[in-house]
Amino acid sequence: MIRFKSAAKTEDSPLSEIDFQRLKSDIHEQLVESLDLSLVARIDDERMRGNVHNLAQEVIRDYRPKVAKDLHERLLHELQDEVFGLGPLEPLMSDPTISDILVNNAHEVFLERHGRLEKSDIVFADDAHLVRIIQRVVARVGRRIDEVSPMVDARLPDGSRINAVVPPLALNGPKLSIRRFGVEHLQLEKLLENGSISQPMVSFLEAAVQGRVSFMISGGTGAGKTTLLNALSKSIPDDERIVTIEDSAELLLQHAHVVGMETRPSNSEGNGAVTPRDLVRNSLRMRPDRILVGEVRGAEALDMLQAMNTGHEGSLTTIHANDAVDALHRLEMMVAMAGFELPISVIRRYVASGIRVIVHVARLKGGVRKVTRIAEIVGTADGEYQLHDIFRFEHQGLDENGNAKGRFVTTGYRPRCVDRFLESGVEIDTNIFQAEA
Structure with missing residues (x-):
């Protein structure tokens, strides 16, 4: 007879949620002890689930006086989750x-x-x-x-x-x-429907991707950086080869030719680690048309910028930052982590020549996500970045539900990279850059 480590309950004594979880945990331990683990690797998942279900019924049957009838089916179902899934x-x-x-x-x-x-x-x-x-x-x-x-x-x-x-x-x-x-690809149309971005912003970003303009998406945790990058990937021409580099694979690119790579931590002996920098360097030998770094975090920033400056235009990345300027300063620190003692003015010129556009996204009050700024980096002057806003989001307080509200604004600045669009054969309606009255 199996004995529960938790206090016994009768059918007339209802179980609290914690007691139910303890009961299920005890039965799960008994299931693990009863399973023939040598057979697990030799049978398919469906048959294994059937075996677990039958064994669970036998174990529960031994305790029928202590398990209320209405809990019997719940136990059978949740024991499957204990064995094969994430439990509760x-x-x-x-x-x-x-x-x-x-x-x-x-x-x-x-x-x-x-x-x-x-x-x-x-x-x-x-x-x-x-x-x-x-x-x-x-x-x-x-x-x-x-x-x-x-x-x-x-x-x-x-x-x-x-x-x-x-x-x-x-x-x-x-x-x-x-x-x-x-698992579903989030389209730009859905972002428009949600009010996360405006149509002129979409038109410009799609043209920037097609025209092979390298840009960086910045924002805080959960702001929607990866979501936006995934959605924009649909604009990359089908005849281009994309290599992605991530710490933990999150990208769901809407493209036919994607080669994904993921970093690896060191083993228990402290060996075998593969860093983002290792993967960026290796990607240059894989004949990529574009390199997408899921999130730049360290010394790989230098190798990524070198790729952007030497024939891999149109490469994209994301970065954690509170605003566009903060993102550029963080990128400078990451370049310095590569171990080269370069003057800050040299680093800034290198950053400005590699990255032409910066897109900032934010999660505002109430959980709403917005593209709050799109700016062009036109170079440096007196050692400082020269940024010109193309679009931005103006805050207008909170609505009746406590959610942030506001409006998208076109500044009237015509970005220099539009000339590159035209040279690449990418058509864009320049009227989208006209400031609103």
């Missing part, structure tokens, strides 16, 4: 309205929907239950997490990105963060 979090992964799942500890889970955080009623049995789920997920992608290696970044099969921290680094329980990425 699995139902959230099928909810398209959820963009972030944030587990602060076993009994505190927050969700982000439509840009707003809310506390959920999801709980785990205990910290051991949460750690077990984390370890199983990261093991599937060849990563590990334990007291020796207490932090991990990994990617789920659907493209969602996870970060986990466990004790001794994590206080008051293990931490798990999941950034959701939809």
Whole structure:
């Protein structure tokens, strides 16, 4: 007879959510002990699920007096999630309205929907239950997490990105963060419909991509940098070869010829790491027409700029920054991390010659996302960047729901890169640059 580690409950005694999770966790442990693990690698997933379902019924049947009938089906269903999925979090992964799942500890889970955080009623049995789920997920992608290696970044099969921290680094329980990425390609039309961008902005950015103008998308966490980059990739001509470089693969490029590469952390002995800089250098030997760095974070900035300045125009990247000028200053620091003692004036000229346009996106009050600035870098003067705004978003306070509101403005500046569009055979209606009355 199997004995539960948690307190026994009768059919007449309802289980709290935590008690239910403990009951499920206990049954799951018994399932793992009962499974013939030697057969797992030799049978397909569907047959394995059937075996787990049948075994779970047998285990639950032994405890029928302690399991209410209405919980029987729920146990059978959620035990599948325990074995094959994310346990209590699995139902959230099928909810398209959820963009972030944030587990602060076993009994505190927050969700982000439509840009707003809310506390959920999801709980785990205990910290051991949460750690077990984390370890199983990261093991599937060849990563590990334990007291020796207490932090991990990994990617789920659907493209969602996870970060986990466990004790001794994590206080008051293990931490798990999941950034959701939809499997559907988000089109520019949808961004227009959402009010995240204006039609003149779209027309200009599409022409910039087709005309092979290198630009950088800046913004804070969750502002929509990757979303915008994915949407703009549709404008890249089909006869061009794209090489992507990412720490954790997030890009869902709308293009036929994409070669993706992902960095690799060091192993338990501290060896075998492959950095973004390694991949940028290697990409130059892969005959790329364009190089897309998912997010520039370090010394690879210098190699990326060298590529932009030596025949790989039209390359794109994203960067974390609070505004466009801050993004350029961060890029300067990253170039300095490459180990070359270059004067700041030289670095700035190099940046300005490689990157022609900077696009800044922001997540505003209430969770609304907007392209707040598109500016052209025309060079440097007296050691400073010369930026000219083409479009910007003017804030106008909050609406009745507490969401930021405002309007998109065209400054009237005609960017110099328009001449490059025309030379490349890219047509654009220059009337979109006329300032509004």
